[in-house]
Amino acid sequence: MTVLSPQRERGRMARVFVGPTVGMTIRRALFFFMLFLAVVAPWLDDFSAWLPFPIYDPLRPDPFNPVSPPTAEHWFGTDTLGLDVFTRVLMATRVDFTLALIGVALGGGLGCLAGAWAAYRRGWVDMVALRIVEVLQSFPVLLLGLAMFAAFGSLEIFGPVDHGMAVLVLSISMVNFPLYLRQVRSVLLPLTEAEFVQAAKCAGLGAWGIVWHHFIPNARGQILALFPLTCAYAIQIIAGLSFIGLGIEPPNPEWGSMIKAGATLIVQGHWWVSVFPGAFIVLSVYSLTGFSARSETLVGPGGTSA
Amino acid sequence: MSSGPANGALLTLSGVEVTINTLSGPVHPLQGVDLEVYPGETVGLVGESGSGKSMTLRSILRLMPPGGAITGGSVKWQDRSVLDLDTDELQAYRGADVAMIYQNPVSALDPLLSVERQIVDAFKANRETSDGVAEEFARDALRDLEFGNPDVILNRYPHQLSGGMAQRVNIALALACGPSLILADEPTTGLDMTTQIRVLDLLEQQVHARNAALLFISHDLRAVSRVARNIGIMYAGQVVEFGPRERILTDPSHPYARALLECMDLRTGERPRSIPGLVPRMTEEYELCAFRDRCPSRMAVCDEERLPVHELGRRGRLLCHLGPDHG
Numbered sequence: 001m002t003v004l005s006p007q008r009e010r011g012r013m014a015r016v017f018v019g020p021t022v023g024m025t026i027r028r029a030l031f032f033f034m035l036f037l038a039v040v041a042p043w044l045d046d047f048s049a050w051l052p053f054p055i056y057d058p059l060r061p062d063p064f065n066p067v068s069p070p071t072a073e074h075w076f077g078t079d080t081l082g083l084d085v086f087t088r089v090l091m092a093t094r095v096d097f098t099l100a101l102i103g104v105a106l107g108g109g110l111g112c113l114a115g116a117w118a119a120y121r122r123g124w125v126d127m128v129a130l131r132i133v134e135v136l137q138s139f140p141v142l143l144l145g146l147a148m149f150a151a152f153g154s155l156e157i158f159g160p161v162d163h164g165m166a167v168l169v170l171s172i173s174m175v176n177f178p179l180y181l182r183q184v185r186s187v188l189l190p191l192t193e194a195e196f197v198q199a200a201k202c203a204g205l206g207a208w209g210i211v212w213h214h215f216i217p218n219a220r221g222q223i224l225a226l227f228p229l230t231c232a233y234a235i236q237i238i239a240g241l242s243f244i245g246l247g248i249e250p251p252n253p254e255w256g257s258m259i260k261a262g263a264t265l266i267v268q269g270h271w272w273v274s275v276f277p278g279a280f281i282v283l284s285v286y287s288l289t290g291f292s293a294r295s296e297t298l299v300g301p302g303g304t305s306a
Numbered sequence: 307m308s309s310g311p312a313n314g315a316l317l318t319l320s321g322v323e324v325t326i327n328t329l330s331g332p333v334h335p336l337q338g339v340d341l342e343v344y345p346g347e348t349v350g351l352v353g354e355s356g357s358g359k360s361m362t363l364r365s366i367l368r369l370m371p372p373g374g375a376i377t378g379g380s381v382k383w384q385d386r387s388v389l390d391l392d393t394d395e396l397q398a399y400r401g402a403d404v405a406m407i408y409q410n411p412v413s414a415l416d417p418l419l420s421v422e423r424q425i426v427d428a429f430k431a432n433r434e435t436s437d438g439v440a441e442e443f444a445r446d447a448l449r450d451l452e453f454g455n456p457d458v459i460l461n462r463y464p465h466q467l468s469g470g471m472a473q474r475v476n477i478a479l480a481l482a483c484g485p486s487l488i489l490a491d492e493p494t495t496g497l498d499m500t501t502q503i504r505v506l507d508l509l510e511q512q513v514h515a516r517n518a519a520l521l522f523i524s525h526d527l528r529a530v531s532r533v534a535r536n537i538g539i540m541y542a543g544q545v546v547e548f549g550p551r552e553r554i555l556t557d558p559s560h561p562y563a564r565a566l567l568e569c570m571d572l573r574t575g576e577r578p579r580s581i582p583g584l585v586p587r588m589t590e591e592y593e594l595c596a597f598r599d600r601c602p603s604r605m606a607v608c609d610e611e612r613l614p615v616h617e618l619g620r621r622g623r624l625l626c627h628l629g630p631d632h633g
Contacts, residue, residue: 196413196414196415198414200416202367202369203479203482204405205427205428213427
């Protein structure tokens with residue numbers, strides 16, 4: 001019988017970085033590297049003297065050097081306006097990661113609460129929740145995004161927040177809300193009859209007390225397993241919507257809109273404008289899968305062999 | 307059925323009936339339960355499986371299984387009707403007035419929360435207070451329950467506790483609510499013999515130290531008689547005989563109670579006996595005595611008239627045509 005010790009706690013922290021397999025550890029390292037780049041991207045310019053790669057203003061065109069292939073000056077080349085693809089890909093990492101995270105956290109968070117509530121109340125609450133889930137999930141994802149942009153297109157309701165970003169975040173939330181609701185609800189349904197939930201009721205805990213203190217923690221493993229996967233999915237949705245011209249408007253850097261900008265150049269052999277942002281989408285999704293399996297081992301009660 | 311005023315009783319059940327609708331038709335686990343619990347007293351209920359012991363506790367807390375409902379009678383807490391409480395009042399009543407200890411100590415604890423978290427939650431659910439006060443209470447409660455090293459236990463999770471430890475934690479959890487009545491649903495059934503006695507003694511001692519009343523149910527007459535001053539015998543969803551421990555254990559009037567005592571009597575060195583006949587089916591609603599098919603003292607009147615209620619003194623009751631003074 002073991003008792004949680006500081007060593008164990010440290011072990012848990014290390015398990016965020018070290019996966020159960022070598023492949024997953026590499027993927028996680030890749031993810032944290034990309035995350036690091038995304039965080040520091042705006043300040044890279046100030047440290048260009050120490051960097052191995054040249055960095056540029058992502059929004060200032062260079063009319064004398066359009067569609068340059070990858071060189072020592074422009075690692076990933078330049079696009080039709082002479083914008084440096086490498087700088088823009090890094091800046092886009094920031095945009096895509098942030099929007100995906102906010103969208104998933106918002107939709108997923110609400111989905112978890114609603115799912116736990118539906119599992120707790122059952123009856124008509126559960127019925128209504130499931131019907132909402134079915135309606136939301138019956139839309140193809142891109143169509144849902146299109147509909148969101150059509151609905152919010154001309155409404156100035158987000159104040160100082162960038163309109164396209166706000167609608168993107170809303171779309172991501174709409175996609176994730178039913179995913180989390182379903183998952184959390186199905187995991188928690190058997191808990192309603194669990195003895196410790198009955199005991200909590202007997203102890204005078206109210207409905208929200210039970211949902212918050214007992215239901216949500218018991219879905220923790222499932223939520224954490226779902227989180228990286230849905231983030232990866234969200235990045236694809238953001239890129240997909242931007243590719244068809246919704247969300248992040250050019251010239252602001254975003255992977256999807258950059259692929260779009262280079263799509264017509266590929267046939268002329270100018271592959272680098274599209275390929276590098278595309279590769280970053282693939283890498284980010286791939287690196288996130290390094291967290292997918294066994295997330296529950298991060299949070300399970302201590303003292304097990306895992 | 308008696309339904310008089312709650313003459314100082316904490317809890318009064320009169321004629322409580324429960325019906326559960328299942329796929330194979332309705333089941334009637336409680337068919338008119340009468341019971342009073344007075345402040346600070348310990349009451350035990352004994353009966354075989356399916357006699358309605360657990361359902362009695364559930365109806366006191368209004369925690370019905372799916373499809374179940376209280377279809378008759380009344381449950382009174384002091385002079386308030388528990389059946390008329392709204393959601394908020396019910397939440398305040400559970401825990402602060404009546405707390406419960408479950409049969410399976412490990413599954414009554416949330417597997418993902420530490421012992422401390424669970425006791426603190428129960429403590430804070432019933433009063434306005436800070437985490438610090440609640441943690442202090444948790445530590446003291448565990449020390450009262452004879453944990454040598456409360457700080458270690460507080461940081462443990464349920465799977466790191468033995469059955470006896472988990473049940474003592476459950477007792478602490480019930481005490482944390484600060485109730486005037488504690489319901490115990492076969493709290494020692496899952497424990498081995500020596501642990502049973504220890505847990506029972508601690509339970510009794512802590513309940514008395516806090517001036518709470520205890521309603522203890524078990525199929526084990528020995529466990530009940532160790533703790534309870536007054537004992538009720540349940541059969542087919544009714545309390546067929548109720549009285550002080552001394553009388554129930556030495557001179558019960560109901561034929562079922564007598565048969566139960568004979569089954570328990572191990573002094574003769576013979577093989578333990580069983581009561582002949584089949585246990586009653588709770589899909590039926592019994593108009594007449596449910597025990598009469600197995601009863602050695604069956605009379606003609608048993609097949610014709612409903613059961614009479616004999617009041618025996620202040621704390622005694624018998625549901626039998628034989629009456630208190632036979633044999």
